[in-house]
Amino acid sequence: MKMTPRKIHLKSFLLGLGLTAGVGFAATQVSSLVPHVFSAGTPIKASEINANFAAVAQGVQDAKANGLPTQSGKAGAYLKTDGTNASWTAAPGTTVQVRANKVGGAGEVLPGSTPNSVPALISFPNQLTGPAAGTGNTWDGSTFTVGASGAGLYYVQAHFLTVDNATPSNTVGVNLMIELNGASYGSSSNMYGAYPNVNNQNMPSGLKGRGMINYMLYLNAGDSLKIKGLSANSTVTTQLAATTASNLLIARLN
Template sequence: MKMTPRKLHLKSFLLGLGLTAGVGFAATQVSSLVPHVFSAGTPIKASEINANFAAVAQGVQDAKANGLPTQSGKAGAYLKTDGTNASWAAAPGTTVQVRASKGGGSPGEVLPVSTPNSVPALISFPANFIGVPAGTGNTWDGSTFTVGASGAGLYYVQAHLLTVDHATPTTTTGVHVMIELNGASYGSGSNMYGVYPTSNNQNMPSGLKGRGMINYMLYLNAGDSLKIKGLSANSAYTTQLAATAGSNLLIARLN
């Protein structure tokens, strides 16, 4: 006997598709999403199906109205909301923002002598740069770190500097290291200053006799900027920084 192919009824197909989509949800879960929940053996009205589709469509419109990102996902980020709009943000926890050094090559900056009226030299870290993670808007140009619109938080900053040995190594001078915040002048309480360095490290190996270091945890707001600056630890002799990987900077966001 020859079988006649059955035609697919579009309306029935859509109805079945809608019912299948609800598999895996308890009735109480479905009822919170759509106005009508169907069970086996009960008649289904077109008006009820249309009402369910309308509820789903309204949910989509509400999501768009609440500013949900169109991007379905973003590696290393999480979705946050201010109660009205949603956006992607850097994942919580410690993230390295900057890891850089002075690297090799010609000697670095010459640091002026240390006096109350001295102007500290800006120190750059151009080598081995690791980019700032996406999602915060933070930036780093080799000497200035600026906090972006979503970058406010607690930060850890560490700078370590080595100097070029003097012709008479035992007279090599250490470095006063400071963190300059938002362009505040030398002597401002807004800045962070390192401990007084030992200026005569005659028993240290060559290349390590003059050095300086600073470590701070500080809260940075959106728009804040910081720079690393330095002075010679001597009021009579300038100090030249060594352009080596030992002169380096680390900035990490703790939360």
């Protein structure tokens, strides 16, 4: 009779342990988490209960040691682990990293195009969409830098439009390039747009001086890119950039 209260107490204890370690798991799954699984009528030893609690406590410590984020969730992100630590990172699939234009910015004039030319840096200071959370990617108005978790395949599109020359037929086109990691003009590391060999004289007013570049490229963490450009003429500079139309899009594809 004296042992009955103790048996009831131990069973209650065991129930609490089962709820702690086994909610949502089948019996076979629970057995992989704790060293002892009990069934009805099985004698219960304090040492076995203590061993189960020790296993649960160790699991909690392991979770803390693996650097699990404290947030219960983060919009537009998923939990990523490198095998040791876990962090929230941008969801897979296409995400717009930068969408910007030149509204309110400078109107560059691009120099003539020769083998020794120094392309002009083109800025897009009016940012409409910023880098996705969880990548570490940054954009400062003219330089896009890939963050620690931002490596992947990217699509880059830049469109540069100039105002027409006072004599529309003298309007000069634009030759754009994507400069990677500060590589100089002429480097095979950079991406170059198609050189416009013909004038755009038959285009409507305001569209005669223009250039566009589109590329898909793989970027590693720490890589950076800029948009630069030259006139599509070796001796004539372009007209002033049209600050209401030139735009940039950078999207991560995976």
